[in-house]
Amino acid sequence: MLPDIAINAEHLRKTFGDVVAVDDVSLTVPTGSVLGVLGPNGAGKTTTVRMLATLIRPDSGHATIFGRDLTGDPTAVRSLISLTGQYASVDEDLTALENLELFGRLLGFSGRKARARGSELIEQFGLSAAANRPVSGFSGGMRRRVDLAASMIRTPALLFLDEPTTGLDPTTRTQVWSVVRDLVDQGTTVLLTTQYLEEADQLSDSLVVIDSGRVVASGDADSLKDRVGTRSLEIAVEPARLDAAARVLRGVLDATVTATPENGRLVAPIADPSLSARAVVALEDAGITVAEISVRRPSLDDVFFSITAAPAAPPASDTDAATESGAAA
Numbered sequence: 001m002l003p004d005i006a007i008n009a010e011h012l013r014k015t016f017g018d019v020v021a022v023d024d025v026s027l028t029v030p031t032g033s034v035l036g037v038l039g040p041n042g043a044g045k046t047t048t049v050r051m052l053a054t055l056i057r058p059d060s061g062h063a064t065i066f067g068r069d070l071t072g073d074p075t076a077v078r079s080l081i082s083l084t085g086q087y088a089s090v091d092e093d094l095t096a097l098e099n100l101e102l103f104g105r106l107l108g109f110s111g112r113k114a115r116a117r118g119s120e121l122i123e124q125f126g127l128s129a130a131a132n133r134p135v136s137g138f139s140g141g142m143r144r145r146v147d148l149a150a151s152m153i154r155t156p157a158l159l160f161l162d163e164p165t166t167g168l169d170p171t172t173r174t175q176v177w178s179v180v181r182d183l184v185d186q187g188t189t190v191l192l193t194t195q196y197l198e199e200a201d202q203l204s205d206s207l208v209v210i211d212s213g214r215v216v217a218s219g220d221a222d223s224l225k226d227r228v229g230t231r232s233l234e235i236a237v238e239p240a241r242l243d244a245a246a247r248v249l250r251g252v253l254d255a256t257v258t259a260t261p262e263n264g265r266l267v268a269p270i271a272d273p274s275l276s277a278r279a280v281v282a283l284e285d286a287g288i289t290v291a292e293i294s295v296r297r298p299s300l301d302d303v304f305f306s307i308t309a310a311p312a313a314p315p316a317s318d319t320d321a322a323t324e325s326g327a328a329a
C-alpha cells in the first residue's frame with residue numbers, strides 16, 4: 001500500500017548561476033490524484049519537475065515522494081516514478097514498436113512481456129498503422145505519442161508529464177488526455193505541467209499556478225475561478241448598432257465595454273449578474289435589438305491573467321490558442 005500523500009514538497013529552490021529558476025515552491029499531491037502545474041514559459045515548471053524526479057538536486061527545501069526522502073533516498077524514489085520530458089527521446093532508427101520493446105527490456109521485462117506491453121500502448125495511442133515504421137519518418141505528434149507511451153510501459157506509481165501536449169494537434173491531445181485518464185483510473189498519481197489552461201481544467205484535480213519560480217495560486221479550478229469573482233456579460237446586437245449599444249452598456253454597467261465588430265459582440269465585466277437584465281432593458285429602450293445574451297463564469301484564462309498579469313503564452317504551433325488570444329487582445 002502506498003502512503004496517502006504522493007508528493008510533499010516544501011520550499012524548493014534552485015538557481016543556475018544568477019538565474020533563480022525556482023525560488024520557493026511548495027506543493028502537496030494526494031495519492032491517486034492529478035496535480036496540474038500551470039505557468040508561463042520560464043516560470044520554473046520543468047526545473048520543479050526535474051527536482052522532484054531526482055534529476056537535479058534542490059539548493060534548498062525538501063520533498064518526499066510517497067514518504068521517501070527525495071535527496072536521502074533517490075533510488076527508492078526512482079523506482080516509483082516515471083518522467084516524460086518536453087522533448088521526445090526516442091531512437092530514430094528503430095520502429096515505434098521496437099522503441100517500446102527496448103524501453104520494456106531496459107525496465108527488466110521479458111522479451112514477450114515487453115512486446116505485449118508495447119503492442120498494447122501502440123494501440124492505445126492510435127499508432128497501429130505506423131507500428132513497424134522507423135520513428136525517423138514520424139511527425140512531431142506521432143513521435144510525442146511514442147515518447148509518452150515509453151514513459152507508461154510500466155504503470156508507475158507517480159508519473160511526471162512535462163508539457164505532454166505542447167504543440168500537438170487537437171486530436172492527438174485528446175488521445176493523450178484519455179491515456180492519462182486511463183492511467184489515473186489504474187491508480188497512477190500524475191503531476192502534469194502545462195501552458196494550456198483547458199488541459200489543466202480537463203485533467204487536474206487540483207492546480208498550482210507558478211510564476212517566476214513561486215507559487216502564486218493553488219486550489220481546484222472552481223475555487224480559482226471563484227477568486228476572480230467577476231463574470232462577464234456578452235451581448236450580440238446588429239453590427240450596425242454596435243457603437244450605440246456600447247455607449248448604452250457603458251452607462252448601465254459603468255465598466256469597460258469591449259466591442260468585436262466582426263461578430264457584432266460586446267463584452268463587459270459584471271460584478272452583479274442582475275445588471276444583465278437592466279442592460280437588456282436599456283438597450284431595448286434605445287431601440288437596439290439584443291440577438292443573444294450570456295453571462296460567463298471566469299475561465300481559467302481569466303484567472304491566469306488576473307494572477308500573473310500575462311496570459312499563458314500559447315505555443316506558436318497551436319492555432320486555436322493563438323486565435324483565442326488574438327481575439328482577446
Ligand SMILES: Nc1ncnc2c1ncn2[C@@H]1O[C@H](COP(=O)(O)OP(=O)(O)O)[C@@H](O)[C@H]1O
Nearest residue numbers: 016019020021040041042043044045046047048
Ligand atoms: N540548466 C539551466 N541553466 C540556466 N538556466 C536555466 C536552466 N534551466 C532552466 N533555466 C532557467 O530557469 C528559468 C525556469 O526555467 P524552466 O524551469 O525551464 O521553466 P518552464 O519549464 O516553466 O518554462 C528560466 O529562466 C530558464 O531560462
Ligand SMILES: [Mg+2]
Nearest residue numbers: 045046086163
Ligand atoms: Mg518547461
